[in-house]
Amino acid sequence: MSTLLALDGFSITFPGNPAGNATVDGVRLSIGKGEILALVGESGSGKSLLAHAIAGILTGAARIEASTFTFGGIDLRDRCAPGWRDLRGREIGIVFQNARAALNPVRKVGRQIADVLAEHRQLRGKALRQAAIEALKAVRIPDAERRWHAYPGELSGGMCQRVMLAIAMAGNPALLIADEPTTGLDTTTQAAILDLILAQARTRRMACILITHDLALAMQRAERVIVMHAGQVVEEGAAATLLHRPSHPYTQALIGATPAAARTVGELAGIPGSFPNLAEEVAACRFAGRCERVLARCRLDRPSLAGASHQTACWNPL
Numbered sequence: 001m002s003t004l005l006a007l008d009g010f011s012i013t014f015p016g017n018p019a020g021n022a023t024v025d026g027v028r029l030s031i032g033k034g035e036i037l038a039l040v041g042e043s044g045s046g047k048s049l050l051a052h053a054i055a056g057i058l059t060g061a062a063r064i065e066a067s068t069f070t071f072g073g074i075d076l077r078d079r080c081a082p083g084w085r086d087l088r089g090r091e092i093g094i095v096f097q098n099a100r101a102a103l104n105p106v107r108k109v110g111r112q113i114a115d116v117l118a119e120h121r122q123l124r125g126k127a128l129r130q131a132a133i134e135a136l137k138a139v140r141i142p143d144a145e146r147r148w149h150a151y152p153g154e155l156s157g158g159m160c161q162r163v164m165l166a167i168a169m170a171g172n173p174a175l176l177i178a179d180e181p182t183t184g185l186d187t188t189t190q191a192a193i194l195d196l197i198l199a200q201a202r203t204r205r206m207a208c209i210l211i212t213h214d215l216a217l218a219m220q221r222a223e224r225v226i227v228m229h230a231g232q233v234v235e236e237g238a239a240a241t242l243l244h245r246p247s248h249p250y251t252q253a254l255i256g257a258t259p260a261a262a263r264t265v266g267e268l269a270g271i272p273g274s275f276p277n278l279a280e281e282v283a284a285c286r287f288a289g290r291c292e293r294v295l296a297r298c299r300l301d302r303p304s305l306a307g308a309s310h311q312t313a314c315w316n317p318l
């Protein structure tokens, strides 16, 4: 599978951090054309920052450093590189949680899709309107001709999420980033939206980064999973391998804390210790303070990802 996106030594820092700790710390990540990759980790582990950096919408307060940051061979560190602008708007689509808040409340949803289609496909008039209706149909919005006229406030959360997906896919992107796209939706709608995103990815041969804190969901839906803790990648591998043979103590703890892994509520495990405070000095391996297998070395010397297809950053793996 040829590589679409590659990041190495990728860090995001906020200059105001009193301890100088990077919030996303030296991440290595790659995704192949058409591949479905899940990025998992607890809240605050830096998944959204990473997604925003890839999509080119990271807050101006943050600084990026990377030894590699390429998409389809284009160096994304160089804003002057030919194709940079085009690529950010068209080749990478992103959907967020709470689509209703992300959509313009005073513009009809059909027009919002048409605005993006006009930019990407140079369509006008009737052809543009027809393309917007087709885009609504592609995300399985029933009665698309009528819904074209709806405002976001008149649609359910699930319908707004479908509209946002149609907007993200208007440029026929090579990569779709789905950042917790089903948070806040009811369980049935969650499954329908996820199925829709992944079906679209497969049909269009589009790569997809699915960001979630739900490890069970990641294991079921993705081909490969990357586990992040406090801004660092701790483990990466095929979904089935990580589920059945996790190698990093954090992945094991996440599996233990995932409801599907426990038969009874009594069996549900919490993840020990508290999330490190990046505004203070932290151990080299940021999981050290919560880890039952910690060694003296873990606090001083950061382990790099090691292994072939299944990689772990740990001095004392399982």
Ligand SMILES: Nc1ncnc2c1ncn2[C@@H]1O[C@H](COP(=O)(O)OP(=O)(O)OP(=O)(O)O)[C@@H](O)[C@H]1O
Binding pocket: 014, 023, 041, 042, 043, 044, 045, 046, 047, 048, 049, 050, 059, 061, 213
């Ligand atoms: N503008 C900012 N200034 C300073 N720190 C920030 C800023 N934005 C985010 N952060 C820090 O980055 C950390 C990672 O945030 P991020 O939203 O990427 O985590 P996440 O893994 O996506 O979590 P969630 O699942 O809750 O969305 C947060 O804990 C926050 O402290």
